[in-house]
Amino acid sequence: MAAPTKETMINWYRQMVLIRRFEEKCAELYQQGKIGGFLHLYIGQEATGVGIAAALRQNDHAITAYRDHGIALAMGLDVNAVMAEMLGKRTGVSGGKGGSMHLASREKNFWGGHGIVGGHLPLAAGIALKAKYLEEDEVVVAMMGDGATNIGYFHESLNLSAVWGLPVLWLVENNGYGMGTAVDRASGQADLVKKGIGYGLEQDPGFSLSFNGMDVVEVHEAVSKGIEWISRNGRPLFMESRTYRFQGHSMGDPERYRTKDEVARYAEGDPIGVLRNRLIEKHKSVQATLDKIEVEVVDEIAKAVEFAESSPVPTYEDLVSYVYA
Ligand SMILES: Cc1ncc(C[n+]2csc(CCOP(=O)(O)OP(=O)(O)O)c2C)c(N)n1
Numbered sequence: 415m416a417a418p419t420k421e422t423m424i425n426w427y428r429q430m431v432l433i434r435r436f437e438e439k440c441a442e443l444y445q446q447g448k449i450g451g452f453l454h455l456y457i458g459q460e461a462t463g464v465g466i467a468a469a470l471r472q473n474d475h476a477i478t479a480y481r482d483h484g485i486a487l488a489m490g491l492d493v494n495a496v497m498a499e500m501l502g503k504r505t506g507v508s509g510g511k512g513g514s515m516h517l518a519s520r521e522k523n524f525w526g527g528h529g530i531v532g533g534h535l536p537l538a539a540g541i542a543l544k545a546k547y548l549e550e551d552e553v554v555v556a557m558m559g560d561g562a563t564n565i566g567y568f569h570e571s572l573n574l575s576a577v578w579g580l581p582v583l584w585l586v587e588n589n590g591y592g593m594g595t596a597v598d599r600a601s602g603q604a605d606l607v608k609k610g611i612g613y614g615l616e617q618d619p620g621f622s623l624s625f626n627g628m629d630v631v632e633v634h635e636a637v638s639k640g641i642e643w644i645s646r647n648g649r650p651l652f653m654e655s656r657t658y659r660f661q662g663h664s665m666g667d668p669e670r671y672r673t674k675d676e677v678a679r680y681a682e683g684d685p686i687g688v689l690r691n692r693l694i695e696k697h698k699s700v701q702a703t704l705d706k707i708e709v710e711v712v713d714e715i716a717k718a719v720e721f722a723e724s725s726p727v728p729t730y731e732d733l734v735s736y737v738y739a
């Protein structure tokens with residue numbers, strides 16, 4: 415596989431910084447009471463979302479759980495409309511009726527944004543069934559948390575995908591914890607890729623099923639190989655991105671289940687820093703470009719907040735549309 419070009423990596427850098435600053439701004443807006451409900455930040459996991467989005471081919475699909483801002487932005491959803499959704503505005507990607515956990519875009523083949531742990535996994539199987547039925551070469555990347563691998567939907571979906579030969583890349587973002595429970599305290603099998611064995615999923619496709627989710631280059635390469643393998647073999651795969659979330663599970667998490675030292679240790683491998691160092695090591699001159707990106711992104715986020723704040727809230731008619739009663 416060809417190494418990504420300098421331009422490609424700079425673009426990934428921009429996307430990762432955009433996600434990071436977006437998330438920081440959301441935390442601020444939440445404290446100010448401008449964002450309601452739950453808020454699950456993607457800080458620390460940016461390389462996984464950006465690497466996946468970069469690996470998707472034109473007609474492939476992505477679907478995820480409630481920690482969805484990062485992949486939504488990486489899938490190219492408009493930053494203004496995503497911010498407006500966070501604030502529950504009519505101009506939001508889901509008309510302001512979904513909020514943080516329900517970002518989606520039919521046009522971008524991004525199917526959300528789902529609040530029930532594992533609840534989107536059967537939907538991923540359904541999207542893949544459509545592709546199989548119509549003989550279309552499309553792969554669905556179904557992202558999930560480590561905690562989601564312990565729920566009934568997981569079993570049913572992986573099982574059906576194997577029985578029916580569905581083109582799904584089941585992709586667990588192993589960030590070490592559920593809400594606050596470490597992986598080995600919740601899962602009888604803590605080596606998560608081994609969970610695919612029980613469903614007859616391929617264990618030796620010729621590349622590693624588990625990869626370093628803190629390095630966007632590695633994520634992109636692994637997911638590209640996974641998608642290519644699924645497309646060629648017409649069967650699902652189960653892969654693991656080893657990542658880490660730097661913030662609490664949701665807002666207001668006292669984080670008693672881990673030490674500050676542990677978080678600091680992982681922060682040394684901050685995915686944005688990893689990519690920045692890699693770029694600068696290879697191309698010294700790129701530093702000014704990266705610094706400029708930082709400034710541009712802050713401006714882009716400020717404009718998105720302005721757009722969201724000045725947008726109208728949904729009307730009564732909006733609220734009762736698409737509602738079955
Ligand atoms: C069916 C169901 N049970 C419980 C919850 C409450 N809940 C929300 S997030 C979460 C933890 C899930 O952890 P993981 O799958 O690892 O995802 P992460 O938050 O780490 O991204 C739980 C138990 C829920 N939303 N849905």
Ligand SMILES: [Mg+2]
Pocket residue numbers: 559560561587588589590591592
């Ligand atoms: Mg988790």
